[in-house]
Amino acid sequence: MNWRLVVFSSVVTAVLGGLTGITFSYLGQPDVGRFRYESGLYERLYRSYPMIGAGLGAAIGGGFAVISQSSRRRSASPNRPDDPLNPPARR
Numbered sequence: 077m078n079w080r081l082v083v084f085s086s087v088v089t090a091v092l093g094g095l096t097g098i099t100f101s102y103l104g105q106p107d108v109g110r111f112r113y114e115s116g117l118y119e120r121l122y123r124s125y126p127m128i129g130a131g132l133g134a135a136i137g138g139g140f141a142v143i144s145q146s147s148r149r150r151s152a153s154p155n156r157p158d159d160p161l162n163p164p165a166r167r
Contacts, residue, residue, distance in 0.1 A: 077145055085141035086134040093133020097126035 101122045 082138050082141040086138035089137025090130040090134035093129035094126045097129025101125040
């Protein structure tokens with residue numbers, strides 16, 4: 077397994093997830109200078125959207141890279157006689 081590709085995919089999708097989280101925090105709180113809700117929970121929640129997005133992006137990107145590499149490796153492997161989904165060719 078190419079771990080450099082997995083890490084690269086995780087980092088790129090983490091950046092995209094962080095940017096998406098920043099976008100959602102501005103969409104959820106359009107007037108940035110003044111908070112709509114006075115509760116500390118909402119203030120912390122809006123500030124943590126980029127971190128949540130980055131974490132989810134890293135997990136999804138890394139998972140997708142691992143699954144993609146596994147499927148490529150499986151399709152490149154020769155036919156195994158005990159594989160029920162890919163039986164050997166008859167002679």
